[in-house]
Every structure is written in structure tokens, then in C-alpha cells.
Amino acid sequence: MLRTLDIRDMLLIDRLSLDFAPGLNVLTGETGAGKSILLDCLGFVLGWRGRAELVRAGAAQGEVTAVFDLPADHPARAVLDDAGIEAGDELILRRVNATDGRKTGWVNDRRVSGEVLRALSDALVELHGQHDDRGLLNPRGHRQLLDAFGGLDLAPLRAAWGQRRQAAAALADAEAALEAARAEEDFLRHAVAELEKLDPQPGEEETLDIARRGMQAAERVRGDVARALQMLAGEPSQPGAEGLIVEAARWLEGAADKMGDNSAEGLDEPLAALSRASIELGEATRAIEDALAAMEFDPATLDATEERLFALRALARKHDVLPDDLATLAGDLSARLSALDAGEARLGDLQRAVADADAAYGAAADALGVARRAAAKRLDAAMAAELAPLKMERAVFQTRISDGEPGPEGRDVVSFTVATNPGAPSGPLDRIASGGELSRFLLALKVCLARGGEPLVMIFDEIDRGVGGATADAVGRRLARLAGGAQVLVVTHSPQVAALGQQHFRVAKSVADGMTTSRVTALDAGERVEELARMLAGEEITPAARAAAEALLAAGRQD
Template structure:
């Protein structure tokens, strides 16, 4: 609900504070008094695009503050949350217009852009007039209005649409991946076969390199070691070192038996120790020779595999130790290629199922909309008759359009005002007075499913009078039973039904024209409605008629 509106130095208004009430609020006054200025100021603080020059002559800046009550579940809270503004039960909008044209806005003392104000406006206020280009007269919103009237839950169709789009995306992604895989199929099959044949293992290159180096080294030194062994152990008819020492000991011991034994004890003992050391050396050399003993074919095989690993690593531009990982990756890609056709079949079936689910949901939604369209047309017929438009025909047309997250139905409100004439769009067929009555009847029918907006009607009763004006007023009062309605009106029948009545008047003070807005008490309301009935000269009959309307 719009609780208050405070205006400073805007257009013809110097200072003005208005407190609005729930229900029907009416603004009346003579033509040119400045009633539209209030709407201009309200539109300014809500971020609407309007007049370029709003600052009152002689002032440095103009300012408008609007205060709204914000219930817990109000849609404006979502707008505030998206803008990073804490929502409270009271929403204060303030906007300043400098004389140089600069505009600055605040929401609950937080500076915001005009876009945030306009987003809040969409959740707070709905303006209707004879030249309304928003809301009810915008064909793009007719489907949304019909859904609100029918109380349709769009969650199932949105979920079905999301599932269908996801299935389409997955199939397209799989087709792209399969096409890329097919482009390298020949390479994959050759590379995988080559790697599988070689079967490289992590760390194998280092192991082979060490073994190769060892065999190469053994091949170079084994001859020398073998010759050393031959010299120590003997062979080939030649005595070895051990045989020479043994023979020497035998000769020395023989000499000791012939005398001078003590002088030979030391040499014989030393040669005995030498024989022990010589035996250990010989056994060590024999062990070394055994270790160096290898089949030359083993070296050849080792070198061939080592060179094959390194060549394949160069070919794929990886380290030899990474060949095993590469083999796994290429095998996985090849497996994906081989399984691609089967997966494509699964994804195609999934897409068909998603399309079928969406088609079923869209069909059910379309049926619900067509049924609701019939109920809306019947309700409109009932509402148009009291508005002296019993010969007019209102029709809600539901046709098939482009598929989307809210179904594939196009909805358009069409009217016929004269029997036999073809139906057409609401804003092209009806005249100004007819349009306002169509608009009001439609709003009465649709309000049951609408968001809690403040509804503003700007001279929607223009061109009607008498019983028709009374019917307009009663429908506005019905709308105001569950919402706040602001009406700018020239109709006494409408003004008499307001819960709060404001009179707009223009005055000249010190050569400066200003507009004043005054809340009226019961007596003042009688005088104002009498003026609306009789004109400048208020007669007793006009007062009596005003009292009758107010009663």
C-alpha cells in the first residue's frame, strides 16, 4: 500500500504531503488544476521516464518521497534482495532532480539506480488510463494475465522445458564429440595398437637403461678380468700364481730339512698367508666373472626395447614414463568412439521422451488455458453489460505459437464493439470511452489472480456519465476491497464512492502559480461533488444530489 507521498519543488507544487488510505482514494479538481502532476511526481520517484523538466521554477532541485507498506510475501522483497538491500516492513523511496537534470534515487537511504526503482515500480504500482501502453493493453502480457486468472502453476511445464533443453544439449554435445572422435579414428586405432603391442610400463626406461649400461661395461672389462684370473689360477699348460707359491713353499720346506730351518720359517709362513689371500682373491674374481656372464642376445633385446620406448615417446611428444598413461587415455577415447553409437541411441531416446513429456505438459496447459479463456470471456460479458456495452464481444484467443518454458500458446485479447464487425486488438478497436470500460471490466475479472499492486486509474471514466459512471465507480470500489486504488476522476458518481477524497486546485500567489491538494472532510466532499454536478454555481439541488450520492 502507498502510505504517503511527499513532494518538494516539483512542477507547480512547492510543498505537499499526502497520506493515503486503504481502499479507494479519489482525486478530483477542475481541468488543468494539476491532477496529472501528482502522477508525474509519483512516476518520477518510481523511476518512470516522463517529463524532462520537473524542477519548479526558481528552485535548485525538486524532491519526491514515497512510503509504502511492504507485507512479508510482497514481490518487491525479491527485487530488494537482488539489489542487496535489506527489506523492512516500510519501504521508503526518495528521488531528487537537480535543476541541471541530474537525478539521484535512494531506497531505504541506500543509493540506487533508476533501473532498481523501475524494477520496484513493476512490483508496487500498476497504472491504467485511456492511453495505457503497459499491463492489460500489452499483448505480450496477455498470456500471463490469463494464467493468473486461471491460477495456473507453470512449474511443471518449466521443468519439462528444462529437461527437453538439457536432453537437446546433451545430444548435441555427444554428436560434436563423436564427430571429433571419428575425425581421428584412424590415428587412434593405429596409436592404440602400437602402444598395446609395446605395452610400456612406468619406470621401465630407467630399468632398461641401467641393465644396458651394466652389460656394456661387463662386455668391455670381462676379457681383462678373465686374463687376471688365468694368471692367478693357471690354465692352458701355464702354472698360475697359486701353483708357483705352492711349488715355492715345497722347495723352501725341502731346504729347511737340510739345515738353516729357522731362517726359512718366516718366508714359509708369509707364503702360507699369501696362499690364503690369493684364494680369496681368486674366488672373488670368479664371482665377478660369473656376474659378468650374459647372453649377448640379452643386450641386443634390451637395447631394442629401450630404443623402441624412446622412439615412441618422441613420436607422441611425451616422456617415456608417460607412455603408459597416454596408452590409457587413447584407449579410453577409442572406447568412447566405439561406444558412441550406442550412447547416441540412448541420448536420442532420452530426447524423444523429454519431447513427449513436454508435448504432454504443453497440451494439458493449452487445454487449461482454453478452458480459462472461455470462463474469462463469460465473466467479461457479465461485467460489460452494466457498463452499457452489452452488444460488445470480448474474446480471448489462444493459438499455437513458438514453444518455450511457459508452453507454446499465444494469447491475445480481442474485442468487437459493433455487431457484424470483425474482432481486433483491444487498443485498436475500442474508442477512448469504450477502451476505459473494457479495461476496467478486464481488471475486475483479473484482479483475483493479480499481485498486490497499488492500482492507479487516470481518468478511466472519461466520456461516460449517469448509470454508466455509477457502474464504473462500483467496479472501482470492488477492486479496492482487496487492494489500494487511486483514481483521478471527473465523475461525481466515482468520487462519491471513495474512502478518502482529495481535491486538486490551482492558485496564484505572489505571481507564482501553484497546485494545492487538500484532503476533504464530509462537508467539503459534499461541496466538491456538488461542484462536479453543477459547475461553478452550486445549487441546493446539486448539494442534495451530492448528499444522495454520498449516502
Template sequence: MLRSLEIRDLLIIDRLDLNFQPGLNVLTGETGAGKSILLDALGFVLGWRGRAELVRAGADQGEVTAVFDLSPDHAARGVLAEAGIVAEDELILRRINTADGRKTAWINDRRASGEVLRALSDTLVELHGQHDDRGLLNPRGHRLILDSFASVDVGPVRSAWTALAAARRAKSRAEETLAAAKVEEEFLRHAVAELDKLSPEPGEEATLDVRRRSMQSAEKIRSDIARAQAAMSDQGAEGVLVDALRWLEGVADRAEGRLDGALSALGRVLVELDEAQTGVEDCLSALDFNPYELEQLEERLFAIRALARKHNVLADDLGDFAEGLRKRLAVIDGGEGNLAALDLALAEAETTYRRRAARLTEVRRSSAKRLDKAMAAELAPLKMERAVFATAITQVEAGPDGMDEVAFTVATNPGAPAGPLNKIASGGELSRFLLALKVCLAGNTPGLTMIFDEIDRGVGGATADAVGRRLAALSTTAQLLVVTHSPQVAALGAHHWRVEKNVSKGMTTSTVTPLSPDQRIEEIARMLAGDTITAAAREAARALLG
């Protein structure tokens, strides 16, 4: 319930503090007095998108604060919890609009976004404006109204539709992939066989290239190394050095030690020479190769490079490339089986969707009968006892909300054929149809504040009185704020405010005043008589107030 509304420096409102009450709250005043500004202010604090420029001329900023009372099971508590805001029994919304257009909002002193405010507003306030009943003319909204009346959960059907759409997409993608793969099946099988036969390893191309170069250069250097080996052998340097050592050792004992150093040096030279011979022999051994081996090596190296060029990949990537081709072949080889599994999944998804959609249709048809009966009961007090309201349900193409099209039809006169609302009902009748629907739907959203902006337009006299009485009846289960020009409706309000526009020192401001019983008589008399309030108008006002 909306408990209070504080407005500061907004449009033509300087300062305004309103304390609303449960039940039927009526706001009256002459046209242009500023009643719509109150709705603009409330919409602003609730995050609705409205006028761009709201700050009163000359002010730095405009500010609106709204206080709501929340019941323990109020839907707003779920929105607050999702936003990470602690819910209390009192909900305070505050929003500021600076002169340069910046907007800032708080929820219970926590900064909040306009998105959170709008989510809260859906649980706090329901606005029915002067042209709101035009929504009745659009059949697209009729299904939503019926679903709201039935308290139906469309979630299972929507989830089944999402699963069905996903199954269709999966099958379509598989079919496209299989078709594309089959186009290149011959190439894939030949390429995989060719790659599998060669079976190249990462890094193999570089290893083969180094080995090939080594083998090619071996013959060029082997002859020189062999000559060097011969020069160091016992037929060459080694033999000469051994002879020299033997000759010196034969005379060393007669040289009185003068040859000891030379003998020691020759011994070391022979040791080093032996190591050099071993290294040369190892090198010659390594340079030994089979010419047929070189031929085989070159064939494999050239085959790897040819495949790499053929498939436009690096030689080291041939293995990964082959694996990719195998996977594409696997799609072909297992494609039919995969399609069969996808067909089964699609059939199951379609069965689930149609079963849930059919169940939803049954609920809607049953609820349509209840709604028609409830509307008949509500139209009679609204002086439309001869009108017949009927909910027509026809099957349409499947969609996320089921397979039903809902349309409200009416016959306003006995014997007249039923037809769409936009062709049958007048403006005043549309307002009463809307009010009757709201009465039928009233119990579905507890704790909601409902605002009716001139819903009684186009009616007067006994019909206006009937509208007022239905609003009063509706106010027993919800708080109502009604902007009205009808004295019959105003007289039935439990609480009455007058909206006035004043001009002082060249500045126009709007004020809202709660009316005492005597002031209510004067206001309703004004609504009856106009500018000149007569005694007869006052008596009529007293009669309306009962």
C-alpha cells in the same frame, strides 16, 4: 496496503507526508500540478527505473519512505524471507538519492538492493499508467492475462519443455560424436591394436634406454676389468703376496719379532684384496649379457619411441593415449545402443511435454469461456453492454509456455464482425476494456495496491460515472489510488487529495492536501467549471457527491 508515503527534497517536492486509506483514494489537480511526481516518488522507493535526476535543486539528497501493511498471507513475506529479512506486519521501505546520483535503500532498516525492491514491488503495487492499455494491443500479453485470470501454473509445462530440450541436445551431441568417431574408426582400431600389442608402461622408455647404454658400454670396459681381475688372481698379485707371506712366516720365529708388523699388514692386504676380487667378479657378472637380448631390447625401445613420435605424445603418455582411443572406440561400439536409449528418453520427454501442454490448453479454453462471461458482466455497467469480448485460442508451435496463442477480439456494435482490439476499439473503449479486465482479475492478488493514472481519459458524462463506479467496486477488494481529471470519478472516491503547484520566492513546489467535505465540493466544482467556479457548478458538485 500502502499506509503512508513521505517525500523529502524530490523534484519539486520540498516536504510531503501522505497517509492513505483503504478503498478508493483519488488525486486531482490541474495539469502539470505534480500528480505524476507522486508516482515517480513511489516508483523510486519501489526500485523502479525512472528519471535519472530526482533530487530537488539545491538539496544534497532526496528521500522517500513508504510504509505498507502486510496481511499474514501476503506474497511480500516470501520475497522478504528469500532475501533474509524478517517479515513483520509493517513493511518500511526507505530509499535515498544523493545529488551525485548514488542511491541507497533500506527495508525495515536493513540495507537492500534495487533488485529486492523491485521483487517486492511486484507483490505490493500494480501501476496502470496513461498508456497502459496499449498492452492490450499486443497479443503476446493476452496469454499472460488469461493465465493470471485462470491462476494457472505454467511451471510443469516449462519444466517438461526444459527436459525435452535437454533430451534433444543429448541426442544431437551423441549423433555428432558417433558420426565423428566413425570417420576415424579404421585409424582407431589399427592404433589401439598396435598400442595393445606393444603395451608400453610408464617409465619403461627411460629404463630400456639406461639398460641399452649399459649393455653397449659393457664390452668396451669388460676387457680392462678382466685384466685387472687376472692381475689380482693367484697367478698375479694374490700369488705373489701369498708367497711373500709364506716366506716371512718361515723365518719370523728367528727374527725376534721384527717381522710381526709386516706379517699383520700382509694379512690385512690379503683380506682387502679378496674383497676387491669379489667386487670385480660381481661387476664382470653384471656386464655379462646375451647379444640377442640387446637386439630385442633395442627393438622394443625403438618401437616405443616410434609410436610416441607417430602420435605426437610423450613415451610415458602412450598408455593414457591408448585408453583415450579405446573410449572413442567404445563410443562407436556402443553408439547405436546409446542412440536407441536416447531416442527412448526423447520420446518419453516429448510425450510428457505434450500431455502437460494439452492439459494446459484445456485449462486455458475453459478459463477463456469464464473470462468472456465475466467480461460481459463487467462491460455492461461501463456502458458497453453491446460490446462482445471473446478470447480466441489457436495452436502454435510448441514452446516453454505451451502450444497456445491467445488473442482478445471485440465487436463493439451489434452485427459488426469481431476483430483485434487495435482495429476495433477506440481510446476510451480500450480504457474500459482494461478496467473490466482488472475487475475480473482483482481477486487473484490479495493485498495489492492498484494505481490508475488517468484510466478514465477519453470518456465523460455517464460513461465516466460508470468507470468511477467500477473503480469504487474494485476498491472493495483492493486499495486503489486513482489520478483523475474526471469529476464523476473523483466524486466516487472515499478519500480525496488535491495536488497543487505553488511558486514562492522564485521556487516552485508541489503540495498534496487532503480535502474536507466542503473542500471536495470546491475541487469538483473547479473540475466541472474551470477557473471560475459558479453556484451552478457547486450545485452540480454536491449532486455528484450525493
């Protein structure tokens, strides 16, 4: 609910603060008094695009503040949440217009863009009138309005649409993958065969390299080691070091025997040393022999090792991977080849899934279409009942449903059309109906579509234009009915409408010191009688006019 509207230095208003009530709030005044200025100011704070020049002449800037009550389940809370603004029970919108045209907006003291204000406006306010291109006259919203009127549940259809989209996306992905795989099929088959033939193993390249280096090193030093063994062990024609030591020890032992026990003591130590040397030389000889044996290899083994190693490295360079990654690459390419081979079968499964999803969506869309056509008939009948009291019994309202592109809300295109006279062609509301007729069409349609506890503040701008008497009374009673479940603001020239308001404001224009200003006054009971009498009689208010005004107010209170 709009609770207060505070205006400073906007158009013809210098200072104005209004408190609105629940139910029906009416604004009256002479033509040109400035009633539309209030709507311009409200539209400004809500981010609507309107007049370029809004700041009052002589003022540095203009400012409008609107305060709304915000129930816990109000849809505006979702807008605030998306904008990162904390929501309380009260929503304060403030917007300033500088003389240079700059506009600055705040929501609960948080600076916001015009887009955020307009998003909040869609959740807070609904304007009805001849320029109602954001509301009932907008054909893009007719399907949603019909669904709300019929109480239709779109959840099954939306679920079927989601499943259809998922199935179609899965099929498209599979087709793209299969097409890409087919483009590289020859490469895959050749590469997989080559890798399977080589059968690379993780860590194999390092193992082969170590083995190759070992054999190459053995080939280079084996001759030197054999020469060392020859020097130690000797040859049949020439004794080695070990043989010479044995020979030397034999000569010393012979000398010791000739010298006798006492004289040979000097040879004991060299004999012992030679014995130790002989033992060490024997161990060295055996170790060298073992080393030589270990260095023995088949040259064919070296050739095979090098061939395998070079093949691994060449294949790794070919695929631009490390040799240790060849085994992983082989698995990946094999999987892609298997996917290619199995792709046709999987494609068939996905195509059947898409067909099933299409069928499910089609059934849900058909069921919703039947329900919409039934709801359209009920809406057309309800509109006929509403148009008759509004002196439009000859007009025909028809909800047209045609085929459109499928989507999450079905494949029905819904449009509200009218024919103002029997036999006349029907067409869109805003192209067929005149100004007064359009206003009454919109009012009847809103009455039919309204739901209890309407979260929007409904504004009707001179929706009773061009009607009077019983028709004006019918308009007023329908506005009052709407106001029973929501807050309604109506700008009116009709006393029959004004008499039904719970709150009555009078807009008047005055000139002081060469400056024109508009004033808005909340009327008490006596002032309402005078204002209604003026609306009935004109400038000269007669007793009869006052009596008629009192009768209108009394009839409104009885309702």
C-alpha cells in the same frame, strides 16, 4: 501498500507530503491543476522513464520519497534479495533529480540503479490508463493473465519442458561427440592397434634404461676386470700373483728348515704375512671371478632391450606424452574407440528418449491448451457481463489463442482483442478502442482478473474519461470492488467515482509572486461535499449541487 509520498521541488510542487489509506484513494481537481504531476513524481521515484525536466524552476534539485508497507510474502522481497538489500516491514524509496539531469536513487538508504527501481516498480505498482503499455495492454503478459484467471497449474508442463530440454541436450552432446569421434576414427584405430602391439607398462622405460646402462657398462669394463684376474691367478705359462706368493713361501720354508729352529725365528713373521696374503688373494680372486660371471650377458639381450626402449620413447614422442603415460593413453584411446563403436546404439537410445520427452511435453501442452481455451471462454463471458453496465454492451471482447513456438509455458499465443461494434473487425485493445472505451475495457478486464489480496498498488489515470451518470457510477463501483482487496489510487473527474473513495485528495493550482504551484489537500467530510458539489455544478456551487453531493456520499457509505 503505498503509505506516504513526499515531494520536494518537483515540477509545480515545492513541498508536499501525502499519507494514503488502504482501499480506494481518489484525486480530483480542475483540469490543469496538476493531478498528473503526482503520477509523474511517483513514476520518477519508481524509476519510470518520463519527463526530462522535473526539477522545479529555481530549485537546485528535486526529490521524491515513497514509503511502502511490505508484507512478509510480498514479491518485492525477491527483488531486494537479488540486489543484496535487507528487507524489513517498511520499504523506503528515494530519488533525487539534479538540474543537470543526473538522477540518483536509494532503497532503504542503499544507493541503487534505475534498473533496480524499475524491477521494484513491477512488483509494487500497476498503472492502468491509455498509456498502459506495461500492464494489461502488453500482449506479452496476456497468457500469464489468462493462466492466473483460470487458476491453471503450469508445473507439470514446465517439468515436461525441462525433461525435454535435458533429453535434447544429451542427444546433441552425443551426436557432437560421435561426429568428432568419426572424424578421428582412422587415427584411433591405428593408434590403439599400435599401442596394443607394444603394450607399454608403467615404469617400464626406467627399468629398461637401467638394464641397458648396466649391460653397456659391463661391456666396457669386463676386459679390465679379466686382466686383473689374470694378474692374480696367472696363466699356464706364467704364474700370477697368487702363484708367486706360494712360490715365495716355499722358498722361505726351505730356508727355515736348513737354518734350524733357533736360527729360523726371523723367518716366522714373513711366512705368516705371506700366508695371510695368500688367503686374501684367494678371496679377491674368487670375488673377481663372481663379478666376471655377473657381467656375462647375451649381446642379443642388449639389442632387444635397446630396441624396446627406443620403441617406447619414439611412441611417446609421437603422442607428445611421457613414456610412463603411454599405458594411460592406451586406455583413453581404447575407451574413445569403444564409445565410437557403441555410439550408434547409444544414439538410438537417446533419440527414443527425446521422442518420449517430446510426446510427454506435447500431451502436457495439449492439456494446458484445452484448459486455456476453457478459461478463455469464461473470461470472455465475464467480460461481457462487466461491459454491459459500462455502457459497452455492443462491444465484443475475445481472448484469442493461436499456435506458437513451444516453451516452458506451452505453445499457445494468447492475445486480448476487442470489437467495439457488431460486425466490426476485432483487433488489439490499444488499436481498436478509443480513449474512453479503452479505459473502460481496461477496468472491466482488471475487475475480471483481480485476485483477493492483490500485492500491487493499482493506479487508474482518468479511467472514467468521457463517461458520466450511470456509467460513471458503474466505473466507481468496480474501482471500489477492486479496492476491497487492494490499494487503488484513481485520478478522476467523475463525482460518482470520487464519492466512493475511502480517502479523497483535491489538487489545486495557485499563483503567488509570479510562481505557480500545485497543492494537494486531504479532504475532510465537509470539504468532500464542497469538492463533489464543484464537480457536479462547476464554479457556482448551488444548494442542489451540495444536496446531490451529500446523496452521492451517503450512497457510497451504504455500499
